[in-house]
Amino acid sequence: MIQFVLRRLATSAIVVLGVSVITFIMLHGMSGSPGRAILGVQASAEAVAAFDREHGYDRSLFVQYFTYLGRLLEGDLGYSYKLNQSVNALLAENAGRTAMLAGVALVLAIAIAVPLGVFQAVKRNSIGDNVLTTLTFIAYSMPVFLLAMLLIQVFALGLGVLPAQASQSSSTFVIFTEPRAMLLPVLTLTGITVALYSRYQRSAALDQLAQDYIRVARAKGLSMRLVLTRHLLRNACLPLVTLIGMTIPLLLAGNLVVESVFNYPGLGLLFFNALNNQDYPVLLGYTLVAATLTVLGNLLADLLVAVSDPRTQRA
Amino acid sequence: MSGVRGRRALIAATLATLLPLAACSGGSGSGGAEGTGGDQAARKSGSQTFGELPAESGTPKDGGTIDIAQQPGAGPYYMLPIVPGAFNSTYVTYQFQRLMYRPLYWFPEGASPKVNPALSLAEPPEFSDGNKTVTIKLKPGYSWSDGSPVEAGDVVFFIDLLKAALRKNAANWGGYTPGQFPDNVTSAKATSADTVTLKLEEAYNPEWFTADELTSVVPLPAKQWARASAGGPILDASEPKNAEAIYTFLDKASRDPAGFATNPLWQTVNGPYRLSAFDVTTNFYAMSANEAYSGPQKPRIKTLNFRPFTSETAKFNQLLSGNLTMATVDQGHVGQVKALKAAGYHVYGAPRLGFNFIMLNFKDTTDNVDKILGQRYVRQALQHLIDQPGYIASKGMYNGAAAESYGTAPASSPYAPKNVATAPYPYDPAAARKLLEDHGWKVVPNGATTCERPGTGPSECGEGIPQGQTIRFNLFYRSEPQLHSAVSTAFSSEARKLGIEIAVAPKTFSFLIQNYNVPAAPSKAGEWAMSTWGGFSTTPYPTMTGTFDSKGSGNVGAYNDPETDELIRASVHGEDRQAVQAEMERLRTELPVLWLPTAHTIWAWKDTLSGPQETFAALPTTVLTPEYWYLR
Numbered sequence: 001m002i003q004f005v006l007r008r009l010a011t012s013a014i015v016v017l018g019v020s021v022i023t024f025i026m027l028h029g030m031s032g033s034p035g036r037a038i039l040g041v042q043a044s045a046e047a048v049a050a051f052d053r054e055h056g057y058d059r060s061l062f063v064q065y066f067t068y069l070g071r072l073l074e075g076d077l078g079y080s081y082k083l084n085q086s087v088n089a090l091l092a093e094n095a096g097r098t099a100m101l102a103g104v105a106l107v108l109a110i111a112i113a114v115p116l117g118v119f120q121a122v123k124r125n126s127i128g129d130n131v132l133t134t135l136t137f138i139a140y141s142m143p144v145f146l147l148a149m150l151l152i153q154v155f156a157l158g159l160g161v162l163p164a165q166a167s168q169s170s171s172t173f174v175i176f177t178e179p180r181a182m183l184l185p186v187l188t189l190t191g192i193t194v195a196l197y198s199r200y201q202r203s204a205a206l207d208q209l210a211q212d213y214i215r216v217a218r219a220k221g222l223s224m225r226l227v228l229t230r231h232l233l234r235n236a237c238l239p240l241v242t243l244i245g246m247t248i249p250l251l252l253a254g255n256l257v258v259e260s261v262f263n264y265p266g267l268g269l270l271f272f273n274a275l276n277n278q279d280y281p282v283l284l285g286y287t288l289v290a291a292t293l294t295v296l297g298n299l300l301a302d303l304l305v306a307v308s309d310p311r312t313q314r315a
Numbered sequence: 316m317s318g319v320r321g322r323r324a325l326i327a328a329t330l331a332t333l334l335p336l337a338a339c340s341g342g343s344g345s346g347g348a349e350g351t352g353g354d355q356a357a358r359k360s361g362s363q364t365f366g367e368l369p370a371e372s373g374t375p376k377d378g379g380t381i382d383i384a385q386q387p388g389a390g391p392y393y394m395l396p397i398v399p400g401a402f403n404s405t406y407v408t409y410q411f412q413r414l415m416y417r418p419l420y421w422f423p424e425g426a427s428p429k430v431n432p433a434l435s436l437a438e439p440p441e442f443s444d445g446n447k448t449v450t451i452k453l454k455p456g457y458s459w460s461d462g463s464p465v466e467a468g469d470v471v472f473f474i475d476l477l478k479a480a481l482r483k484n485a486a487n488w489g490g491y492t493p494g495q496f497p498d499n500v501t502s503a504k505a506t507s508a509d510t511v512t513l514k515l516e517e518a519y520n521p522e523w524f525t526a527d528e529l530t531s532v533v534p535l536p537a538k539q540w541a542r543a544s545a546g547g548p549i550l551d552a553s554e555p556k557n558a559e560a561i562y563t564f565l566d567k568a569s570r571d572p573a574g575f576a577t578n579p580l581w582q583t584v585n586g587p588y589r590l591s592a593f594d595v596t597t598n599f600y601a602m603s604a605n606e607a608y609s610g611p612q613k614p615r616i617k618t619l620n621f622r623p624f625t626s627e628t629a630k631f632n633q634l635l636s637g638n639l640t641m642a643t644v645d646q647g648h649v650g651q652v653k654a655l656k657a658a659g660y661h662v663y664g665a666p667r668l669g670f671n672f673i674m675l676n677f678k679d680t681t682d683n684v685d686k687i688l689g690q691r692y693v694r695q696a697l698q699h700l701i702d703q704p705g706y707i708a709s710k711g712m713y714n715g716a717a718a719e720s721y722g723t724a725p726a727s728s729p730y731a732p733k734n735v736a737t738a739p740y741p742y743d744p745a746a747a748r749k750l751l752e753d754h755g756w757k758v759v760p761n762g763a764t765t766c767e768r769p770g771t772g773p774s775e776c777g778e779g780i781p782q783g784q785t786i787r788f789n790l791f792y793r794s795e796p797q798l799h800s801a802v803s804t805a806f807s808s809e810a811r812k813l814g815i816e817i818a819v820a821p822k823t824f825s826f827l828i829q830n831y832n833v834p835a836a837p838s839k840a841g842e843w844a845m846s847t848w849g850g851f852s853t854t855p856y857p858t859m860t861g862t863f864d865s866k867g868s869g870n871v872g873a874y875n876d877p878e879t880d881e882l883i884r885a886s887v888h889g890e891d892r893q894a895v896q897a898e899m900e901r902l903r904t905e906l907p908v909l910w911l912p913t914a915h916t917i918w919a920w921k922d923t924l925s926g927p928q929e930t931f932a933a934l935p936t937t938v939l940t941p942e943y944w945y946l947r
Contacts, residue, residue, distance in 0.1 A: 039400035039486060041828040042851060044861075044868050046493045047400050051486040081401045084392035084570050085595070093596045149628075157635055164632040168622070170596035263629035265597055273388045278825050 001306070008302055012295040019291035020072070020284070024065050027280055028057075037278035038081060055081065068284070077288070078281030082274070087285035090270060095289075096172030098255055098266035101182070102248075104175050105189035110244070113194045114237065117201020118228060121209055121236075132198070139195035148188045148261040155184060166264035185262040189255070193247070200243050205236040238305055245301025248293055363718045363726050363736065365664030365915040366652075368928050373947030380618040381924060381946070383939075384633070384642030387624045390598035394581050395569040396533040397473075397480050397562075403489025405852075405937040412533070414602060414619075414939065415584040417610070419451070419470060419532040420525060423936050425929030428668045428855045429729045430526055433611060434940075436465060436534060436585075440525055446518040446890070451511040451529075458609045459536050460584050467505035472537035472552050474503040479558035480566070487566075492861055493868065496528040520885070522730075522892035526856035539583045540565060576600070587614040587942035598623040604942075614942040634660065634919055641920035646798065649716045655919050664917030665935040666718045666725040668857075671850035672908035673701075673790065673806070676831075678840040678873040682787055686779035688844070692750045693777075693786070694906040698740040699747035700809040703912050712801045717912040722903045724857035725913060730895045731857070732903070739904045748813055756786075764814030787816040788844035791831060794821035799847055802911065817845070824848050840873070847911070858886035858895045863907045874907040923947050 028034075035051035036043070052058045056067060071078065077087035120129045139147070156164035167174040167181035175182045208214060209232065217227045256268030267286065274282035391411035393402040398412070421434035432439060436457050441450045457465040477497050480487040490496075497503075502514040515524075541549050543560035550557040568580055575581060575593040582589060587610060588602035600621050604614040624630040627645040634642050635651075637658055644652065644662065652662050675688050687693050703720075707713045718725065722735040740746070748758050755768030755776045766776040766784040776784065792803040800821060807817040822831075831843040851862065861867040864883045865875040882898040885891065903910075916935040926944035933940065 035486070036829045037825045039489070040403075041848070041871070042862075042869055043400050043489075044485070044492050046868075047486040047491055050484045051400065054484055054486065082392070083390075084402060084572055089595075097596075152632055157632065164636045164638075165629055168597055168599060170594050260626040261628055263623075263625045263633070265623065265625055269625050276388065276825075 004306060005303065008299050012299055015295050016288065016291050020069070020288055021065070023284060023287045024068065025061065027283055028061055028064065034278060034280060072288075077285035080274070080279050080282045082277045082279045083282070087281050090282060091267070091285055091289060093170075094265065094267045094270050097170075097174070097264070098259075098268065100172055100175050101185060101189065101258070101264070101266065102255055105186050105193060106244070106247075108186065108190045109193035109197055110240075112190070113197030113201050114233075114240070116194070116198040117203075118205045118233065118236065120198070120202040121205030122224075122228070124206065136195040136198050139191050140199065142192070144188060144192055144257040145261055147191055148184070148258060151184045151188060152261070164262075166262040168263070185258050185264055188258050188262075196247070197240060197243065201236065201240055204239045205232060208232050208236045211235075234308060238308055241304045241308070242301045245297040245299075246294075248297035363665065365716050365917050366662050368663050368931055369661045369922070369925075371927055372925050373945070375615060375926075375945045377615045377617070377945070379616050379946040380620060381616055381640035381941070381944070382620045382622050382638065383941075384630050384639050385598065385621050385623045386643065387626050387630065390623055391600070392572060393569050394575055395565045396535065397477055397487070398489050400486045400489040400491075409936075409938045410621075411600075413586065414588040414941070415581075415586040415590065415605075416533050416535070417457075417586050418530055419534060420530045422526070422530055422855045423668075423933050423938060426665060426727050426932035426935070427729055428724070428727065428936055430530065430855065440521070440529060442521040442524075446521060446524075447515045449513040449515065449524065449529075451513070453509040453511075455509070456609055457585060458607070459539070460582070460589065460605050460607045461536075461539070462607065463536070463538055464508070465534050465585055466508050466537075467511045468508075468537050469534035470511045470532060471503045471505050472541060473533055473535045474500060475552040475558045476535065476562050476565070479552075479555065479562040482555070482559065483562070490531050496531060499528075518888055520887055520889050520892065520894060523856050523858060523887050523895070527854040527858070530855060534585070536583045536585070540580060545580075585609070587612075588619060591618070608942070610942070612942045615945040616941055619941055634658070637921075640924055641918060644917040644919050646714065646716060646796065646914060649714045649917070650710070652917075652919075659922050660919040661922055661931075662917060662919045663931060663934070664716060664915035665727065665932075666720065666913040667852070667916045668725065668728070668855070668936055669850050669852040669913065670720055670723050670725075671847075671911040671913050673803075673845050673847045673911060674908055675872045675874070675906075676840065676844050676846075677875065679842075679844045681841050681844070683780060683784055684788060684844045686777065687784070687786055690754070690777040690780075691905065692754050694909070695740045696747040696750040696813075697810070697815075698738075698906055698909050699743045699750070700813070701806055701909060701911065702742035702809070703738065703910070705742065706802060706805065707912050709801070712798055712805075713912055713914060716915045716917060718915065720913040721910045722899045723851075723859055724853055724899065728855075728857060730855075730893065730899070732896050732900050735899065735903065740906075744809060744812060751813065759814040760812050762814050763816070785816070786814070787818075789818045789820065790845040790847070791820055791822045791827060791843055792846070793824045793827060793848040795824075799849075803847060822846075845909075850911075850913070856886075856895055858883060858898060859902065860887050863902060872907065876901075876905060876907070879905065879907070 034055070034057050035048040039047055039051055056064055068078070075088070077091065079086050080090060083090060116132065120132055123129050152164050155162040162184055163181050166185045167178040169178060171177060175186065214227060214232060217231050255266055256272050258264065259266045259269040260272070270282060271286040274286065386406050389404055389406040391407045393399065393407060396412045396416045398407055417436055419436050421431045422429055424431035436453060438452045438454060442448070443450065451470065453465060453467060459465060474497050477488060481491060481497070485491060485493070499516045499519070500513050501516050504512050506512045537552065538549065541552050541561055543550060543557070543564050550561060552558045552561055565580070568574065568578055571578070572593060572595045576590045584605055587605055587608045589605050590600060591603040592599070592601040594600070602619040602621070604617045608614060622639065627647060630642055631644065631648045631651070633639050634655060635658055644655070655662055675694070677685055677688055679685055707717045707719065708715060719736045719738065721738055722731060724731045724735065726736045751758050751764065753774060755766060755774060756764050757767045758764045763785045766780050766782055768775045769780055769782045770776065771778050790803050790807065792799040803819045807819045810817045827846055827848045830839050831846045860883050861869045863870060863874050864880050879898070879901055882894070882901050885894040886898045916937070918934040920931070923946055924944055925947050930940045930943045
């Protein structure tokens with residue numbers, strides 16, 4: 001097991017380093033002059049040249065990358081020249097809020113999707129299954145922004161029972177202190193995620209239901225509830241565990257839309273604005289953090305699967 | 316049987332789910348349609364304003380709080396009123412700093428983008444010595460919030476500090492153009508407590524120097540800020556070494572947003588408001604009234620909350636919910652203006668101070684593009700293919716929220732010639748065709764128009780254009796918003812009908828300005844013939860020095876016209892205060908670019924907020940004067 005973990009950790013580190021190289025080259029390679037992008041089309045050529053010189057953009061890409069890497073090893077992700085703050089501070093300010101929103105939505109989605117998927121598998125082709133299938137297909141095929149706008153239209157502008165924007169507090173724990181203000185953003189992210197997870201869960205549960213060990217368990221006289229909770233659930237959840245690991249970047253991307261529509265500044269929006277402003281240090285910092293989270297998410301998923309099914313450790 | 320039941324259930328479930336969606340989308344759609352129809356009167360095609368300004372109403376009273384929306388992603392990130400290019404925007408200078416630090420010369424005056432003597436800290440400047448000496452006399456009675464008067468030394472302190480900033484790095488001031496202010500000031504002296512004398516390197520047009528250069532000067536509290544460290548001694552900023560140390564200290568404090576509202580430095584103000592809160596995470600900030608404000612109108616509203624927004628959609632939803640006192644309305648929501656009015660908002664817009672265009676590249680030698688665009692009649696023909704009134708009326712383009720414009724400033728500018736909103740070459744494909752045929756081209760509609768009569772005579776194609784030459788351009792447009800795509804495609808389609816091929820392709824704004832911008836990337840000059848990304852902002856006195864003069868550092872398309880050079884020189888260095896009008900007229904007809912409509916900048920504010928009409932008329936220039944406003 002330890003060897004497995006070490007092997008996966010080493011692979012993860014290489015992936016993160018590779019992402020940093022590729023992102024750095026892509027961002028800097030496609031840009032003729034970051035100074036021009038930052039200072040605008042009407043800035044003088046002298047100002048642009050001075051800006052590029054001050055930030056080292058007049059040096060070779062090779063030198064720039066290794067300077068960046070050197071700072072990175074000291075934990076310095078750079079300084080945003082648009083937001084006038086260190087990237088570390090910006091990520092720290094926004095990460096908690098994003099993590100809280102995504103985390104709550106994720107937990108809710110799992111809590112809803114797992115029993116929902118199992119229920120649909122057990123009640124395959126029933127009215128309930130068909131209704132739920134229809135609803136999840138609609139939610140699954142619906143763009144996040146559309147679901148968000150519909151919820152705002154109905155609950156905020158129409159019925160007026162919930163605010164149209166998320167809480168404006170800068171607290172990380174705003175979900176708990178102002179749950180009413182956070183209901184629509186959480187509902188949007190949860191809705192989209194449930195639709196995805198429940199489909200996978202239903203499919204995985206159907207596969208397991210057809211397995212011999214389920215029949216044996218039933219033949220031994222075990223109640224359906226015990227069969228489901230003791231035998232089916234653990235095995236049917238394995239594909240979902242992998243999926244959850246892979247969903248972390250999707251959740252971050254989903255957050256961008258939710259943050260944008262519900263006026264909830266977080267990591268996704270920080271990245272989006274940095275992209276518009278060509279704020280390279282923020283773009284690099286975010287990409288690196290997102291890559292690390294994705295790799296860690298996958299690693300965690302692999303570990304959970306390995307614990308659940310030791311055969312995978314040999315793979 | 317169960318299968319049938321299942322299918323019925325499926326259909327029922329589908330309908331149950333779709334009905335509310337249909338209701339929602341239907342509601343929004345009809346709202347939008349009603350809004351569009353209902354505001355026709357307010358949005359006549361090409362109208363110079365969007366809607367009408369409401370008359371001042373109610374009895375002015377003190378107190379209250381208003382909530383103003385920040386522009387998404389445009390929070391203020393710098394305090395010192397010498398804003399580096401990276402942080403510079405009208406939102407930072409006009410909507411943030413100006414409320415705390417008043418410029419020496421204020422603009423606009425109502426809707427007119429000109430110097431406003433009533434709100435300026437100084438009397439109009441006097442020019443002497445053949446316009447090489449400027450004497451500025453400060454008005455009596457203006458003071459800092461600590462009670463000390465605003466003095467000539469504060470003006471000179473700003474200039475000393477600005478020079479120190481630029482010595483360190485040319486990017487340290489967003490308003491810097493090499494050779495212009497402060498490079499052109501050889502000496503700045505406080506000759507008395509209320510008089511500043513500037514010696515200039517050469518003679519300048521007084522109107523230009525006042526409206527475009529002196530409006531950038533912001534007196535700073537020398538007796539408080541001329542230090543190299545917190546609590547350090549007051550230094551003589553006229554010594555360059557001291558000025559650099561002071562700038563370094565103030566710049567560092569300006570790079571600490573967490574301290575914006577708490578650092579005692581920034582509490583000394585001479586504007587009607589001072590910063591009282593700043594949230595680094597959300598970028599929310601609040602300003603409270605400066606009770607010691609010594610300007611013509613003491614602030615009535617006690618607190619201004621500037622609410623941050625992540626998107627135009629989020630901002631508009633808050634407007635509709637009635638949770639904002641005022642905000643801008645972007646082009647994407649123009650169709651829902653009626654809903655805003657129903658929610659109790661006044662809505663008004665006008666063109667910003669600037670102009671929009673399709674940039675032409677006179678240096679692109681690919682397939683003789685430079686030779687073809689160099690012919691004035693070709694540019695005229697191309698302008699004839701642009702249907703500004705049609706673009707403005709189109710729901711897919713400006714949706715009624717723009718003004719016709721054929722010059723470098725809006726019609727509201729006191730410097731603009733009267734015909735600036737009159738098309739020199741109106742939409743007329745037949746006229747365009749005639750122009751080409753009269754100059755030796757065989758026009759093949761939807762085919763390839765070719766030059767039949769090469770040569771330089773009046774009825775020939777022009778210098779450098781060989782027989783058989785076709786007219787082919789590429790046009791790169793900004794990929795968002797969708798407006799640029801719609802305009803470019805319409806233009807290309809019209810050109811195609813005359814046998815002119817314009818291949819359109821989207822690029823990001825960042826890519827366009829980094830790559831298809833001659834001064835920035837001359838090596839790419841052969842890659843683009845036309846580009847459109849929006850437009851330029853202009854200064855109150857709208858000369859195009861640096862932009863359309865042949866040696867201008869920002870002459871993106873390398874336009875070269877000796878007569879324009881002369882007119883620009885007269886605008887900047889001549890005696891005639893209205894010289895810029897002749898320059899604008901020349902550019903209007905010579906077409907260094909192809910003119911596009913100028914979109915309205917639209918504001919919505921609650922009908923419970925009122926004040927003098929002219930203070931709301933100034934909103935499209937993004938300048939706020941909330942000290943005049945009150946809640947009814």
